[in-house]
Every structure is written in structure tokens, then in C-alpha cells.
Amino acid sequence: MPAFSLPFFAIPRFYPAIVLAGSLVVATTSSSEEEPARRIGFILEGAFEDHEIGRTARGAERTLIVPFYEWDYGVRAFTREIWEERGLEWDDARGLALAIADGLVESVEPEIVRDDRGIIQYLILADESPFLTSTILSPKLLEAYRDLLGDRVFALPIDRNRIYLFPVTGGSLEDYGPSIVDEFRRARLPVSLEVFLLDDEGYRVVGELRREES
Numbered sequence: 001m002p003a004f005s006l007p008f009f010a011i012p013r014f015y016p017a018i019v020l021a022g023s024l025v026v027a028t029t030s031s032s033e034e035e036p037a038r039r040i041g042f043i044l045e046g047a048f049e050d051h052e053i054g055r056t057a058r059g060a061e062r063t064l065i066v067p068f069y070e071w072d073y074g075v076r077a078f079t080r081e082i083w084e085e086r087g088l089e090w091d092d093a094r095g096l097a098l099a100i101a102d103g104l105v106e107s108v109e110p111e112i113v114r115d116d117r118g119i120i121q122y123l124i125l126a127d128e129s130p131f132l133t134s135t136i137l138s139p140k141l142l143e144a145y146r147d148l149l150g151d152r153v154f155a156l157p158i159d160r161n162r163i164y165l166f167p168v169t170g171g172s173l174e175d176y177g178p179s180i181v182d183e184f185r186r187a188r189l190p191v192s193l194e195v196f197l198l199d200d201e202g203y204r205v206v207g208e209l210r211r212e213e214s
Contacts (some may be wrong), residue, residue, distance in 0.1 A: 038070035040088075042097035043077075044133035044157045044191050052080040055090070059205035063157070063192040065137070067093045068130065075130045100131050101138035108132070110145070110165070120148055121172055123165040133157040133191060142198045155196040156180060156209065160189035168197070177209050 045051065047062040054066040054077075067083075068075040078088070104127065111124040123145060125132065135141050136155050145153065145165060152168035158180060166173040173195075184193055193209040 039100060040067060040069050040093055040096045041075075041100040041131040042066065042094070042134040042137065043068050043075070043130055043160065044136065046190060046192050051077045053078045053083050057194075057196075057205055058203060060192075060194050061205075062208065063194045063205060067097065097131070097134055098138055101134040102140050104129055104132060104135050105138055105140045105144050108135070112148070120167070122167075122176065123148065125163040125165065126161060128161060130160060132161055133163060136163065136196050136198070136203055139202065142200075151199060153198040155198055155203075156193065157191040157196070158184040158193065159187040160191060162187075173209075181209060 042065050044057065045054070045064045045066045047056070047060075047064055049064065049066070051064065051066045054064045057063045057065050067078050067088075069078060069082075108125050108127045108129075111126065113121045113124065115121055125135065136157060141155075142151075142153060149165060149167040150169050154164075154166040154168055154171065154173055156164040156166075158164065164176075164180060166176075181193060184190055194205045195207050195209055196203050197206045
């Protein structure tokens with residue numbers, strides 16, 4: 001039967017279970033699909049995706065930070081050819097992406113889940129923006145929910161349009177682990193089960209939520 005091992009910080013990373021360890025307007029004169037347009041932002045993607053431009057998130061093994069651009073039919077990941085044609089640098093893209101992320105932190109209304117006593121168990125951030133997962137990279141995310149979740153927060157980007165936020169202190173991520181894993185497996189645009197820690201030092205992956213197979 002499914003099982004989860006606790007506590008988070010007492011288990012080596014590879015054991016099955018819960019394991020912890022702006023915008024830019026680009027000028028274009030062509031209507032070609034390959035021409036960047038509108039905004040550039042980051043999207044967190046699972047390492048199982050194949051992208052030409054991207055970086056592994058800090059501390060992660062299975063979560064990538066990938067630059068995308070908007071076009072007439074949604075968003076597209078940069079090919080190396082377009083990236084180089086536009087003379088883009090990672091730090092420039094990061095600044096643009098964080099501007100979008102900061103705006104989303106301010107605009108997205110969280111769903112607050114409480115227990116029978118009224119105590120907050122976790123928050124859900126859900127939005128149709130393809131750049132929602134980039135909010136995890138924004139320092140403003142922790143500040144926005146510090147009063148509700150405390151100074152240290154676990155963030156799980158299980159889907160491109162859905163993020164779970166749990167308080168570290170007194171939190172109950174382990175109680176909800178099985179249902180989160182099941183939701184990830186059903187997700188239309190799954191991202192990762194790696195657990196991000198948000199604190200005053202920034203963000204980093206500290207482990208992964210996994211279910212032991214019977």
C-alpha cells in the first residue's frame with residue numbers, strides 16, 4: 001500500500017517517500033510563428049520535457065526554469081536559434097520574467113484551505129497565466145503570504161496553472177502528500193513533485209514528494 005516516510009529532513013534524497021534534502025515587447029515585422037512577440041517569461045517545467053534553452057532550478061534534479069515567449073497562439077519555448085538571433089542573455093530574461101512573476105503575485109487571489117478549527121492548512125494559487133509557476137522565483141511570493149504561512153514556506157508547482165503553498169512550521173504537507181501525488185499524475189500540464197523551500201534566503205529545492213510503490 002502507499003506509504004510516506006517522515007520526517008522530511010531525516011531521509012536521504014533518493015529513498016522513496018517524502019524526501020527533502022517584467023515583460024518585454026519584442027519588435028517584429030514578420031507574422032512567422034517563429035518570431036518572438038509580446039512578453040518573455042519563465043515557466044517551470046519537468047526535466048522530462050525537452051527544451052533547448054533552460055536551467056535547472058536551484059537545488060533541483062527534476063525541475064527546469066525555461067524561458068518562453070508569447071505569440072498569437074499562446075506561448076512557446078525559445079529555440080537556441082531564436083534565442084541567439086535576438087541576442088538574449090539569461091540575466092536579462094530573468095529580470096523580465098521576474099517582473100511578470102511579481103505582477104502575478106499581486107493579482108492572483110489564493111484559495112485558503114483551513115481545518116475544522118479554522119487553522120490554515122495550505123494555500124492554492126491557480127491561474128490561467130502560463131507564467132504562474134514563475135511566482136515561486138519571486139521574493140514577493142513569500143512576503144505576500146508571510147502573515148498567513150510564516151517565514152518559511154514549502155511550494156509545490158504540480159501543474160503549470162496550480163501551485164500548493166504549505167507552512168513549514170506546524171505544517172501538514174505529509175498529510176496531504178498522497179492526494180497531491182495523485183493530482184500530479186492526473187495533471188494536464190504536470191511540472192514537478194519537487195518541494196521548494198521559500199525563506200529569507202530565496203528559493204531552493206529541498207526534496208521531492210514521492211509515493212512508495214507496493
